[in-house]
Amino acid sequence: MSRDDVATLTHHFAIITRKIPLHPIADDAQYEAAIEAMNGLIDAGAGDEGHALAPLLGLLGEVIAAYEDATSPPPDAAPVEVLRLLMEQHGLKQGDLPEIGSQGVVSELLSGKRELNRNQIARLSERFGVSPATFF
Known part of the structure; x- marks a missing residue:
């Protein structure tokens, strides 16, 4: 990968991550922002496997699930x-x-x-x- 490729990817990644959190969620505010981004992607059709943003929606879903797993008690918790x-x-x-x-x-x-x-x-x-x- 060339330096130009890295620079281009860095630019595009910065734009994407302003709208879609692609990092571990640290608190409820970030969680709400991630849910809002997920809903926006779904509304745009990214829930369809053939959509260009479907992999992005999948990744965001994993980030959200990780936060939910870490912050929610198990269903059978005492x-x-x-x-x-x-x-x-x-x-x-x-x-x-x-x-x-x-x-x-x-x-x-x-x-x-x-x-x-x-x-x-x-x-x-x-x-x-x-x-x-x-x-x-």
Whole structure:
């Protein structure tokens, strides 16, 4: 590959990546931008395997799936695992959840000595913007 080829590719790649994130997604804002780009590609017909941008849509789908896999609890996750994941995603420590109790209560929940009650689940689902069913 010549220097001119590299320069041309660099130019085109910069233009593409302004619109379509082709890197690991780091946060929810980047995730939303990636979803918007994916929807735009689908609307443009890239969902058809014969479309010139179909491989780009496939790559973007893989980037989005990797973020979703890394940030979503497994479907059979125990409530405490969901809570741990949400705390990690939001950079929270045990003392940062006064809506469910003291740091000691949170510690007992995380260690399995206690289970979440309905009030705690309601407060957590509101705080994190998830369905209460997430904790069942």
